[in-house]
Amino acid sequence: ISSRKIEDQNATEGNNRDSLQFLFDSISEIPMKESTLPTTFHDEGKMHPMTESKIGRERSILDAFPLPSLSLIHQNPKSIEKDAYDEYMIILNEAILSLSRLKVSQDMGDWLKREDRIVEYHLPTLEKAINEGVANPDDLEFLDELEKQRHVFLKHLSFDKKDYSSVQLILTKIGYICANRSKSLPLELAWEKVKEAGMYLEADFLSNYLYVLSTYPSVRQSSFDPMESIFDSLNPERKLNHSRNEPMKEVDKVDILEEIAAFYDCLYKPTEQSTTVRIKALVKKGKTKSAEALLECSGIKKLRLRTYQPILKTYLQQEDLISALSLYSRMRSDSDLIIDAETYIQVIASVAENGYFCHESPPIDGIKEYGFRYSSGPKLLDELLTNLAEDVLEISSALAKRLHTAIQKGFHDKRGGENLEEQHQLAPLSEENEPAEADEIIASRVIINKYTGVCRRSGARLRLIKLSELEGQELKSKLLALANKEQKSFLQNWKVKPKMCASDMLESFSLWMDKRKGKPFTSIIDGANVAYYHQNFDDGKFNFHQLQFMVDTLEKMNETPLVILPKKYAQKSFNVNLGRNNRKQFLSQDEWGILNKLFHSGKLYLVPFNSLDDLYWMLASISDQVYSRKGVSLDVSVDDPNGRWPGTRPTLITNDQMKDHKLELIEPRLFRRWYASHIVNFNFTGFVHNERVDDKVLFSSADFFSREIQSNSLEKKMPENHARKIWHFPVSDWKNHERFCLRI
Numbered sequence: 001i002s003s004r005k006i007e008d009q010n011a012t013e014g015n016n017r018d019s020l021q022f023l024f025d026s027i028s029e030i031p032m033k034e035s036t037l038p039t040t041f042h043d044e045g046k047m048h049p050m051t052e053s054k055i056g057r058e059r060s061i062l063d064a065f066p067l068p069s070l071s072l073i074h075q076n077p078k079s080i081e082k083d084a085y086d087e088y089m090i091i092l093n094e095a096i097l098s099l100s101r102l103k104v105s106q107d108m109g110d111w112l113k114r115e116d117r118i119v120e121y122h123l124p125t126l127e128k129a130i131n132e133g134v135a136n137p138d139d140l141e142f143l144d145e146l147e148k149q150r151h152v153f154l155k156h157l158s159f160d161k162k163d164y165s166s167v168q169l170i171l172t173k174i175g176y177i178c179a180n181r182s183k184s185l186p187l188e189l190a191w192e193k194v195k196e197a198g199m200y201l202e203a204d205f206l207s208n209y210l211y212v213l214s215t216y217p218s219v220r221q222s223s224f225d226p227m228e229s230i231f232d233s234l235n236p237e238r239k240l241n242h243s244r245n246e247p248m249k250e251v252d253k254v255d256i257l258e259e260i261a262a263f264y265d266c267l268y269k270p271t272e273q274s275t276t277v278r279i280k281a282l283v284k285k286g287k288t289k290s291a292e293a294l295l296e297c298s299g300i301k302k303l304r305l306r307t308y309q310p311i312l313k314t315y316l317q318q319e320d321l322i323s324a325l326s327l328y329s330r331m332r333s334d335s336d337l338i339i340d341a342e343t344y345i346q347v348i349a350s351v352a353e354n355g356y357f358c359h360e361s362p363p364i365d366g367i368k369e370y371g372f373r374y375s376s377g378p379k380l381l382d383e384l385l386t387n388l389a390e391d392v393l394e395i396s397s398a399l400a401k402r403l404h405t406a407i408q409k410g411f412h413d414k415r416g417g418e419n420l421e422e423q424h425q426l427a428p429l430s431e432e433n434e435p436a437e438a439d440e441i442i443a444s445r446v447i448i449n450k451y452t453g454v455c456r457r458s459g460a461r462l463r464l465i466k467l468s469e470l471e472g473q474e475l476k477s478k479l480l481a482l483a484n485k486e487q488k489s490f491l492q493n494w495k496v497k498p499k500m501c502a503s504d505m506l507e508s509f510s511l512w513m514d515k516r517k518g519k520p521f522t523s524i525i526d527g528a529n530v531a532y533y534h535q536n537f538d539d540g541k542f543n544f545h546q547l548q549f550m551v552d553t554l555e556k557m558n559e560t561p562l563v564i565l566p567k568k569y570a571q572k573s574f575n576v577n578l579g580r581n582n583r584k585q586f587l588s589q590d591e592w593g594i595l596n597k598l599f600h601s602g603k604l605y606l607v608p609f610n611s612l613d614d615l616y617w618m619l620a621s622i623s624d625q626v627y628s629r630k631g632v633s634l635d636v637s638v639d640d641p642n643g644r645w646p647g648t649r650p651t652l653i654t655n656d657q658m659k660d661h662k663l664e665l666i667e668p669r670l671f672r673r674w675y676a677s678h679i680v681n682f683n684f685t686g687f688v689h690n691e692r693v694d695d696k697v698l699f700s701s702a703d704f705f706s707r708e709i710q711s712n713s714l715e716k717k718m719p720e721n722h723a724r725k726i727w728h729f730p731v732s733d734w735k736n737h738e739r740f741c742l743r744i
Helices: 009-028 077-098 106-113 124-132 141-157 161-181 185-197 203-215 230-234 256-267 272-284 288-297 305-317 321-333 341-353 377-391 397-411 469-490 502-515 527-531 544-556 589-600 613-622 661-665 668-678
Strands: 040-043 046-049 442-447 523-526 561-566 573-576 583-586 604-607 651-653 679-683 698-700 710-713 725-730 738-743
Touching: 077 106, 077 161, 077 185, 106 161, 124 141, 124 256, 141 185, 141 256, 161 185, 161 203, 185 203, 185 256, 203 256, 203 272, 256 272, 272 288, 272 305, 288 305, 305 321, 305 341, 321 341, 341 377, 341 397, 377 710, 397 442, 397 738, 469 502, 469 613, 469 668, 502 613, 523 527, 523 544, 523 613, 527 544, 527 561, 544 561, 544 589, 561 613, 589 604, 604 613, 613 651, 613 668, 668 679
Parallel strands: 523 561, 523 651, 561 604, 651 679
Antiparallel strands: 040 046, 442 738, 573 583, 679 698, 710 725, 725 738
16 A cells, blocks of 8 residues: 555546555454564565564454555645536536526636636625624625626626526526536535625525535535545544644635525524534534534524534533533523433533542532532433433443443542443443442443342332323323324325214223223223234234133133234135234134123223324223223232232233334323333244133233333431432343443
């Protein structure tokens, strides 16, 4: 690599760059045994000195052979302009051809095809907006500057107003073509034309340019410095963020995307997109405070996380915790903003690394002014983790590792933290299940006993967090709304509309559940799921005998079952769906007998046509059953004298994995709490017609503890300044009963 000369730079530099990137990725992965390398190497017959080096197992061959500067293949600004011009000309010709009725004069065509400017432009308001972050659409000064620029342009080129409008139309068309083709290079030259002509552009036009350049950035918008080699840019020690006082190189100042966003904000009310672009550019130039000031004065009510993140990350990297926590507090106060797990962990980890969660740590000055109850110590950690648990259900293994590393760094020299071991950067977090000492800091990957919910490492017992009464009502409302949505989607092409809407039918079922007398139902059966179970063979069918078998089994276990079944299966014939084995099934006399017996004994509810049975059995599982229950809890305790399995009632007997996209409309926390509390899976040998091999059903009971972030109090008394909570985090890419355990 080090000796090869690139003769035709313009023709091959793009391919070389891609090849070197691939080669770098490949070679970097090659582990080498420890060895001593020679002190010289050859390059075209010359000998070059080289420092003797040891290569360990975690280093690559590139550490042994440092490459000379790749200035021969760095991106040449002239070649970039040529690439941009060539693509621009293709799109320009296409735009003109598509506007067939438009007359393009010779002067117009010549100017549109020029690579360089004829008229210099001077737009000080735009420059100020870029450099200082200040842009006021109500200020008419920028309009005056555009008018002056336009006047100079028209005078110099002798264009009339019709020519000028035509040019503006062509440049607009170029933007739309680039959006459709996912090309951004042509817009670089088109944008120069816009500024040169002093054009007052429509908001949609500018938004289109912003979309193309932000979605498909060109080389000149990247952070790659043409004075560096590709290997310099891939160096992990190379600083990607400029410090507050570090001067910017000329290459960093070229940011067409920022210029268009500032142009937009000088003319129109800022949008979330334009503000985000400008904030990222200001942060990149080291002007983080200006970026936050821009955020404050933008006037945008609904900002997205991507707008805040560049500022927050920079404050955390600079260890400016008070500024970071101030911004974090503002983000938390925005009810429309969804903060993800990564952002929460970034904040918590940064505070931890600086030692502010220790018992004896000094307070973070000024933090209480931003709504925090505690200014340091374990209670501040609990406060931040409570924020996390309110918005996030689980974290990734990478975030668990990040949190462990931060706790280790902040506590390694503190009492209780001596046993926190630094983990290898590439190794997964190792399990620790041995009971910890009373004063030991815990930041461990642990296994929870799936039958008791006990964490052996901390001694804490995890809870099953059920739906509250308010959450139950919210889930019911979601199901009713979903019923209407699905019915509307299903019947959109039908000319005859149903007499009753789906939500009314579902509400009617809910009222029936509440007002019926007799024993309350303790088990809801997903009838279709049970009847189709293990029937995907040649003689398989919708098996009513399996339904009766499930009902009988549950009754022997002192449960009161209700079968929820789509009405189509209560007809003399119906189509069955068994993979490739689709056919019409006709009910036998025995099958009619099973249906009639279940229906007349009050153990069967038939779901109306064109309705989702999923919604009915979900609603049944959370029904109050007012008259039959009479205010008495149906839940079963661990020491039940009748031998019933403990847990929430009613249970829902189904093997449905609930991955239907329709259920995504239900808020994840509500869905997870409902699922963990009510779902019971089953297993039995499938019937062949009415015959079975054995008479056993194996049930996998509902969860004993919830798969969501939770804290549990320590049973023994602790000093006032100590935390009384142990935190457990489900990790998305760990096993179901593994958790990240944290105790300070």
